[in-house]
Amino acid sequence: MVVSGRGIRSIKRLHSKQLGEIQKLRSRCKKGSRRWRKLGNTRARLTLHHERRVRDLRHKGTRQVVDFCKDRGIEAIFIGNPDGVRRKDSGRHHNQRMSQWEYGKDIDYLQQKSEQDRIVCFTGDERGTSSRCPVCGHRHKLKGRNWRCKACGFEGHRDIVGAVNMHQIAYNQVVPFPKRITYLRPGVLRRSSSPGTGQRCLAELRTQAPQQECLKRVPPWDSPQTANLG
Numbered sequence: 001m002v003v004s005g006r007g008i009r010s011i012k013r014l015h016s017k018q019l020g021e022i023q024k025l026r027s028r029c030k031k032g033s034r035r036w037r038k039l040g041n042t043r044a045r046l047t048l049h050h051e052r053r054v055r056d057l058r059h060k061g062t063r064q065v066v067d068f069c070k071d072r073g074i075e076a077i078f079i080g081n082p083d084g085v086r087r088k089d090s091g092r093h094h095n096q097r098m099s100q101w102e103y104g105k106d107i108d109y110l111q112q113k114s115e116q117d118r119i120v121c122f123t124g125d126e127r128g129t130s131s132r133c134p135v136c137g138h139r140h141k142l143k144g145r146n147w148r149c150k151a152c153g154f155e156g157h158r159d160i161v162g163a164v165n166m167h168q169i170a171y172n173q174v175v176p177f178p179k180r181i182t183y184l185r186p187g188v189l190r191r192s193s194s195p196g197t198g199q200r201c202l203a204e205l206r207t208q209a210p211q212q213e214c215l216k217r218v219p220p221w222d223s224p225q226t227a228n229l230g
């Protein structure tokens with residue numbers, strides 16, 4: 001089974017972009033001005049909003065993993081610790097992803113939930129598990145989401161390759177590569193369009209030509225549509 005964390009990653013990326021945008025707008029305002037304060041409030045609310053969404057998805061994702069194990073009578077879960085992956089320098093874009101990757105929380109949630117369901121849970125180094133062929137043991141860097149062995153021609157999902165290799169490390173036992181993969185997303189990502197939430201707020205801020213607004217009074221702030229901005 002594979003549970004994708006891409007939803008969480010995209011929320012975080014969106015949040016970083018919005019923070020940047022607010023920072024840009026704010027830098028054009030006079031410090032302490034009405035608009036400067038409003039933008040600060042918006043930023044705080046967006047941050048809370050994103051945190052709630054990420055936490056919700058993290059609970060749903062880890063719940064799926066533990067339910068999957070429980071349904072199949074699995075007694076122990078090994079969690080690979082990706083410390084090594086995060087430390088290496090992998091370019092500006094991927095570095096941001098890595099630094100926002102809170103796998104410690106994933107591990108915590110998994111441990112708590114599996115404990116409740118009486119499943120043993122332990123962690124260990126997962127270094128090298130995604131760059132080794134599960135069939136012939138050949139090692140090479142992988143490209144893309146599919147692992148293709150240069151030596152024996154084996155092909156499979158890279159995360160399952162990692163999991164099969166981790167099984168060997170954790171239990172000292174080789175398992176065959178699974179034929180069927182259950183691919184799950186932790187939850188549905190929604191774009192919120194209700195007033196007062198992230199997307200809409202920023203869209204409104206964008207349309208209100210920012211340059212002069214700090215100096216002259218901003219008329220639409222008190223209209224009912226934007227009254228809940230802060």
Ligand SMILES: [Zn+2]
Pocket residue numbers: 133134135136137138149150151152153154
């Ligand atoms: Zn191979």
